[in-house]
Every structure is written in structure tokens, then in C-alpha cells.
Amino acid sequence: MSEPDLDRFESRRSTVYAPNGIVATSQPLAAQAGVSVLRDGGNAFDAAVATAAALNVVEPTSTGVGGDVFALYRTADGDVGAMRSCGGAPEAATLDAVREAASGPDDDPAEATMPEAGPLTVTVPGTARGWEATLAELGTVDLERALRPAIRFATEGYPVTEVVASAWRDAADTLVDETARETYLFDGEGPRAGQRVALPEIGRTLERIAAEGADVVYEGAIGDAIVEAVRSRGGFLSRDDLRSFRPEFVDPVETTYRGTEVYELPPNNQGLIALEALNVAEEIGAHERSFGSPAYVHALVESMRLAFADGHRYVADPDYESVPPLASRAWARRRAAEVGETASADVTFGVPGANAEDADTVLLTVGDADGNLVSYINSRFRDFGSGIVAGDTGIALQNRGSSFSLDPAHPNRIEPGKRPFHTLLPAMARFGPDDWAAFGVMGGFMQPQGHVQVLTNLVDGGVPLQAALDRPRWRVRESGQLAVEARTDDDLVSKLVRRGHDVRVDPPHDFGGAQIVRNEGGVLSGASEPRKDGAAIGF
Numbered sequence: 324m325s326e327p328d329l330d331r332f333e334s335r336r337s338t339v340y341a342p343n344g345i346v347a348t349s350q351p352l353a354a355q356a357g358v359s360v361l362r363d364g365g366n367a368f369d370a371a372v373a374t375a376a377a378l379n380v381v382e383p384t385s386t387g388v389g390g391d392v393f394a395l396y397r398t399a400d401g402d403v404g405a406m407r408s409c410g411g412a413p414e415a416a417t418l419d420a421v422r423e424a425a426s427g428p429d430d431d432p433a434e435a436t437m438p439e440a441g442p443l444t445v446t447v448p449g450t451a452r453g454w455e456a457t458l459a460e461l462g463t464v465d466l467e468r469a470l471r472p473a474i475r476f477a478t479e480g481y482p483v484t485e486v487v488a489s490a491w492r493d494a495a496d497t498l499v500d501e502t503a504r505e506t507y508l509f510d511g512e513g514p515r516a517g518q519r520v521a522l523p524e525i526g527r528t529l530e531r532i533a534a535e536g537a538d539v540v541y542e543g544a545i546g547d548a549i550v551e552a553v554r555s556r557g558g559f560l561s562r563d564d565l566r567s568f569r570p571e572f573v574d575p576v577e578t579t580y581r582g583t584e585v586y587e588l589p590p591n592n593q594g595l596i597a598l599e600a601l602n603v604a605e606e607i608g609a610h611e612r613s614f615g616s617p618a619y620v621h622a623l624v625e626s627m628r629l630a631f632a633d634g635h636r637y638v639a640d641p642d643y644e645s646v647p648p649l650a651s652r653a654w655a656r657r658r659a660a661e662v663g664e665t666a667s668a669d670v671t672f673g674v675p676g677a678n679a680e681d682a683d684t685v686l687l688t689v690g691d692a693d694g695n696l697v698s699y700i701n702s703r704f705r706d707f708g709s710g711i712v713a714g715d716t717g718i719a720l721q722n723r724g725s726s727f728s729l730d731p732a733h734p735n736r737i738e739p740g741k742r743p744f745h746t747l748l749p750a751m752a753r754f755g756p757d758d759w760a761a762f763g764v765m766g767g768f769m770q771p772q773g774h775v776q777v778l779t780n781l782v783d784g785g786v787p788l789q790a791a792l793d794r795p796r797w798r799v800r801e802s803g804q805l806a807v808e809a810r811t812d813d814d815l816v817s818k819l820v821r822r823g824h825d826v827r828v829d830p831p832h833d834f835g836g837a838q839i840v841r842n843e844g845g846v847l848s849g850a851s852e853p854r855k856d857g858a859a860i861g862f
Contacts, residue, residue: 341861345849347838348687349857353377356472367695368461375701376473389720390703392453395749399694408570410447413559442558444722451537456570467533477526484856488516494706503712524717548714584753595649596634597771602655617818639734666823688761690840698749698761766835773835788850796834
């Protein structure tokens with residue numbers, strides 16, 4: 324069997340409609356796991372945890388128990404809320420200590436930078452307690468039921484899908500630790516598309532979490548294995564760091580774009596970036612240009628540039644840094660005055676060397692017949708995270724700490740207990756009195772840009788859900804370049820170049836993984852990212 328060409332789009336997808344429930348995510352077996360819980364009488368939140376747990380097994384390059392989890396949701400009662408289960412730096416991870424540990428024997432610690440992987444990048448994992456909190460506060464089933472499909476896939480095996488197989492093989496070199504390679508590689512390589520694999524180590528861990536609860540990860544034997552794996556390699560994570568961790572339910576930040584209410588996560592996540600970009604775009608009247616025209620795309624790109632410059636300058640853990648009102652109309656009016664007819668020179672954003680631009684992860688969206696909607700993200704950051712697997716647990720630990728800076732003047736400098744700048748963005752939108760959607764677009768700094776494009780496709784373009792995800796995308800790069808997909812119209816590219824944009828072509832996998840589920844007057848619909856393996860599945 325020949326290898327698939329992942330740079331081509333030759334299939335047709337339609338928006339999915341269903342009467343009882345829909346799950347949209349990047350891997351079909353995971354979507355089926357969520358649907359099975361809905362069929363058994365569970366609600367959207369139960370299905371979200373089941374889907375996320377299954378993704379830990381069937382898309383293990385992008386997510387795992389060793390990462391964090393976030394949610395943005397609307398309940399059947401009409402409450403709009405958010406959950407953030409995101410760990411911080413170890414208490415022993417002072418700036419001086421990390422600088423010293425990151426330096427070579429002949430290096431000046433003052434010149435050290437955060438590594439991309441390894442023990443210094445491991446922050447406290449939020450996933451297990453986040454799943455448990457989701458079910459306790461919003462769900463109807465227990466962990467045993469929610470994790471059952473994931474355990475079955477891990478222990479009995481499953482055939483690997485095309486995009487996941489490609490990512491797995493590309494990520495094989497990140498598993499430099501022998502334990503990690505034995506856990507996730509097969510004859511030293513990632514699996515091929517269609518190859519049947521089992522992951523018994525993570526299966527046993529999920530069985531323990533299902534039986535004993537999340538505390539086994541934070542206060543029990545699994546937690547001991549996590550701490551030992553990090554500290555034995557020179558990291559700072561302690562048992563107290565794990566024990567003290569708690570998820571939090573927070574208020575979303577919000578704005579409106581042409582009458583559509585948009586809800587995002589507050590700092591330490593980059594939700595304010597998406598909101599500021601939408602506000603600036605409306606302020607300059609982007610929608611008054613012909614939809615999809617060079618003038619229209621230019622207006623959105625310039626709005627995005629300004630939002631990135633502000634967000635990456637100011638957004639940090641709010642317990643450590645104050646963040647200005649980036650989502651306010653007054654702020655947008657001031658910034659909109661800087662948008663001209665040619666490309667801006669103000670393109671600086673990101674923590675230097677953080678390697679967060681192209682991180683990838685998983686997103687799922689779920690809607691049920693009662694009116695619950697949830698956008699749910701479970702992430703380990705880049706590929707297999709830190710590259711460290713904790714003993715025989717199968718848990719690959721995240722490298723989210725690589726987003727910290729070792730510059731003492733930077734708002735995202737590392738500090739004990741501080742949460743790093745987080746790229747992850749679940750989102751909600753309200754299009755009308757009884758018309759809500761849960762959505763998101765995964766992929767590092769692509770996420771707020773993807774939110775802007777999906778929303779404007781729906782609001783300004785009036786296209787169906789699946790078409791909103793199918794349209795060619797663009798993205799502003801840290802370098803200042805404007806990346807487009809190869810299938811972008813040549814005339815659009817030419818005219819963007821004439822406006823001063825430095826345009827380059829990037830492969831489809833660089834443009835994010837979108838999922839969306841909508842409830843419009845009781846009618847459920849959904850769509851799934853065509854650049855991924857997944858599906859929107861309803862019943």
C-alpha cells in the first residue's frame with residue numbers, strides 16, 4: 324500500500340446534522356468513544372472526557388495524561404463558563420536555579436535559554452484532575468465509564484490513521500529517552516498508516532485512574548513515578564507540586580464581532596489575542612470589503628499582526644503579571660489607527676526560542692440534545708512533549724515549560740508556581756438568541772488566527788460549517804512572513820505581495836486542526852478539520 328499524500332485535498336465533506344448528539348474531533352475512533360457515552364445517556368461533558376481520553380491513545384503524539392486540559396462551554400441551563408486545569412512551574416524552579424541547570428559547565432548562566440524539551444520543561448500536569456473535575460461539576464458519569472473506550476483501545480489495539488501515523492513517525496526522534504522509545508516506538512519507528520498497535524502501559528495507567536481516581540496521579544504511585552522520572556534527569560518537580568495542584572473554573576473573556584458574541588479563555592491563555600484581532604477588524608470595517616478579496620484578507624492579517632504584538636507582550640499568568648484590557652473597544656480603536664493599505668512592519672511577537680509557533684494538540688467539540696455544548700482541549704504541547712516517559716506508566720510528560728523565558732525582564736519569565744503562556748484556546752460563539760457553537764482551531768500560534776478565520780467565514784461569508792473549515796487559510800509567522808496554503812488563489816497571493824506582504828507557501832498541517840459543533844434552535848450540526856484524520860459523528 325502506497326503512503327498517502329497529505330498535501331492534497333481530494334475528498335468532499337458535508338456538514339453533519341443529527342437529532343441527539345454530535346462529537347467532532349481529529350480521530351474517528353475517539354469521536355466514536357464520545358458518541359458511545361452519549362448513546363448510553365451521558366451528556367456532552369461526559370462525552371468530552373471520554374473522547375479526550377481516547378485521543379490519549381489513538382493520537383498519542385498530540386496529547387496525554389502528562390499534559391493539561393481546558394474547556395469552554397455552555398450548559399443546558401444557559402450558563403457560559405470555562406475550566407482551566409493547567410499546572411505551573413515547580414516550586415524549586417527559580418530563575419537562577421533553572422539558568423544554572425540549563426547551562427553547560429563552561430557557559431554563563433546569565434546567557435542560558437529555556438530548552439525545548441527535557442526535564443526542565445516539565446510543568447505540573449493538569450489532565451487527570453481536569454477530567455475528574457469536569458465530570459464532578461458538569462457530567463453525569465464516573466471516570467470508569469468515561470475512560471472505558473480509551474482503555475479498550477490501549478489494551479486491545481487499534482489501526483493507526485494516516486495523519487497520526489505521519490506525525491508519529493516524524494516525532495520519533497523526540498523520544499530520546501530509552502523508556503520513552505520502548506513505550507511508543509515499534510522496532511525503533513513510529514507506526515505506518517493502518518498498522519495495528521496497542522499501548523499497554525498507558526492502558527494500565529488509565530485503568531488505575533478509572534478505579535482509584537485522579538489522586539493516584541498526584542498523590543499515589545503514578546505521581547511517584549512522574550517525580551522520579553523528572554528529578555532523576557535533573558528537573559525540579561516534587562511530590563508537593565503534584566499534591567497541591569487543583570483545576571479552576573474561571574470566567575471567560577468576551578467580545579462581539581458584528582453582533583456575534585465570542586467567548587475565549589483569559590490569561591494565561593492567548594484568548595485576548597483572538598478578541599483583540601476581531602475588535603480591530605470590526606473597527607477598520609474589514610467586513611465592508613468583498614469577502615475573500617485581497618483587501619479583506621489584508622485587513623484581517625493586519626488586525627492579527629497588531630493583536631499578536633500586544634498579546635505576546637502582555638499576556639502572562641495573571642497571578643504574577645497585570646494584563647491591560649486588550650479586548651476593550653477603546654484599545655481596538657487606538658490600534659486600528661495603525662492599519663494602513665500596506666503590510667505593517669510591527670510583527671514582533673512570541674518568546675524568543677520558545678518553539679511554540681507550530682505546536683500541535685487535540686481539540687474536540689460536543690453537543691447534546693439537552694443544549695449542552697463544550698469545546699475541550701487536552702494537550703502535551705509539542706509532539707511527545709518533554710520526551711520523558713514516567714517509568715512504566717506510559718505517561719509522556721509535557722514540555723509546556725519551554726514557553727517560559729529566562730530573561731528576568733520578560734513577563735513570561737519562569738517563577739516558582741507560575742503558569743507558562745498557554746497557546747490553547749477552546750471557544751464559544753453565540754450567533755443569535757438560540758444559536759450557539761463550540762469551536763476551536765489547534766496549532767500553536769495558529770489558534771487565534773484560526774478562530775478569526777473560522778468566525779469571519781461564518782459571519783462575513785455566511786458559509787456552512789464544513790465550508791468554513793475547508794476554506795484555504797493564512798497565518799502570520801513569527802518571522803513576519805505571511806504563510807498561505809498551496810491551494811490559495813494565485814491572484815490573491817499576487818495582490819497581497821503588491822501590498823507589501825512577504826508571502827510563502829506552507830504545508831496543510833501548519834494551518835491548524837479545527838472542530839465545531841453548533842446548536843441552532845435545537846438542531847445540532849457539526850464539522851471536522853479536513854487537514855486531520857477526524858470526523859464529526861452524530862446520532
